[in-house]
Amino acid sequence: MTSDTVAPAAAASGASATERFFADKASSAAATPTERVDLLAREVLDAVHATIRRHKVTYEEYNALKAWLIGVGQDGEWPLFLDVWVEHVVEQVATESREGSKGSIEGPYYVPGAPEPSAGTTLPMREAEKGTPLLFQGQVRSVSGEPLAGARVEIWHADDDGYYSQFAPGIPEWNLRGSVIADEAGRFRIHTVQPAPYQIPTDGSCGKLIAAAGWHAWRPAHLHMKVSAPGHHLVTTQLYFTGDEHVFDDIASAVKPELILDPRPTGDGAGREVTYDFVLDPA
Ligand code: MBD
Ligand code: FE
Numbered sequence: 001m002t003s004d005t006v007a008p009a010a011a012a013s014g015a016s017a018t019e020r021f022f023a024d025k026a027s028s029a030a031a032t033p034t035e036r037v038d039l040l041a042r043e044v045l046d047a048v049h050a051t052i053r054r055h056k057v058t059y060e061e062y063n064a065l066k067a068w069l070i071g072v073g074q075d076g077e078w079p080l081f082l083d084v085w086v087e088h089v090v091e092q093v094a095t096e097s098r099e100g101s102k103g104s105i106e107g108p109y110y111v112p113g114a115p116e117p118s119a120g121t122t123l124p125m126r127e128a129e130k131g132t133p134l135l136f137q138g139q140v141r142s143v144s145g146e147p148l149a150g151a152r153v154e155i156w157h158a159d160d161d162g163y164y165s166q167f168a169p170g171i172p173e174w175n176l177r178g179s180v181i182a183d184e185a186g187r188f189r190i191h192t193v194q195p196a197p198y199q200i201p202t203d204g205s206c207g208k209l210i211a212a213a214g215w216h217a218w219r220p221a222h223l224h225m226k227v228s229a230p231g232h233h234l235v236t237t238q239l240y241f242t243g244d245e246h247v248f249d250d251i252a253s254a255v256k257p258e259l260i261l262d263p264r265p266t267g268d269g270a271g272r273e274v275t276y277d278f279v280l281d282p283a
Contacts, residue, residue: 013167014201015076017083017108020167024112068205075204079108084200088253091236099143100279102258104238107224109164114154114177122191123155123178131160131193133271134263140186140227140278147186148280151229154179157195157222194263194272197221197246210251219252220244225278232280239276 051057072081087105095103117123140151156177158164165175176195182188198219201207210217220240228234240247240255242262247255263274 012169012201013164014080014108014204014206016167017079018076020108020111021079068208071205071208075206077201077204077206080200080204080206081209083108084206084252091254098233098235098281100233100281101227101235101277102237102256103235104256104259105252105254106226106236107238107252107254109167110156110224110226111166111177114156114179115174116181117178121178121180121189123176124172124174125176125193126172129159129175129193131196133266134192134194135189135266135271135273136192136223136276137189137273138187138275138277140182140188140229140280142229142232143279143281147184148182148229148232149184149186151182151186151188151227151278151280152179153182153188153190153278154226154228155190155192156224157192158198160193160196162196162198192223194241195221195223197244200251215251216246216249217251218246219250220246220255227278227280229280231283233283235278235280 072078091103091105140148142148159176165171180188180190199217202217221244222238222240224238226234226236240260242260261274263272266273
């Protein structure tokens with residue numbers, strides 16, 4: 001990724017997520033058994049057919065759908081579409097028997113292999129990174145209460161303009177991304193900046209759907225996290241901020257009450273700090 005000065009273009013973020021998906025995850029698709037594909041494909045199609053009958057869908061509407069579906073692929077926005085409107089239910093089903101910390105969707109903008117921050121536990125950021133400084137700290141424990149020494153806390157989030165590094169142009173490669181190792185007591189401290197509320201790209205096909213349906217494109221400001229330790233289930237989650245206009249009105253339906261932070265001003269008044277502990281289920 002070049003670090004030029006082009007203004008970030010939102011639709012490019014959706015398309016970059018397609019390349020990212022193929023690089024990391026697409027290969028796992030081949031293993032789905034025939035009976036399972038038959039069952040799931042038939043039920044989804046049955047639901048589509050039932051909707052067409054119930055609402056007497058016209059040829060005009062059918063062709064509008066066709067054009068839109070073709071456009072989603074052309075724009076590279078399938079990962080964006082699926083993660084915004086479908087993933088939250090997959091996440092709910094995948095984690096329903098967990099006792100530890102609540103998870104949330106991964107979304108399209110995770111990149112594996114973020115560096116362990118060199119400047120102590122300050123995330124990589126630009127010299128004049130905009131936004132309120134935020135100290136995020138806590139402890140990683142097992143459901144049994146035992147601290148998990150050396151747990152890995154991965155974090156990635158948007159900048160103060162709502163853009164993610166590696167998905168919007170002009171941002172240094174690992175900006176606001178890091179992988180922090182907890183200490184002997186399972187504790188971690190991460191210095192970053194408060195992310196801004198995030199508007200999903202409005203200039204591609206997902207934006208067209210939002211406009212055509214009269215919806216809004218906003219997600220509340222959020223920190224993405226992956227927390228892991230040997231012998232435990234990895235937790236993928238997101239943390240939000242109390243008072244955010246969209247905290248109960250997330251376009252991606254990915255907020256849970258347990259995931260809302262309430263940071264307080266730091267002693268010097270320059271920033272905010274918050275403590276949040278993670279609890280991992282044994283594998
Ligand atoms: C995001 O930043 C995000 O977290 C999700 C789930 C979808 C689109 C953009
Ligand atoms: Fe996000």
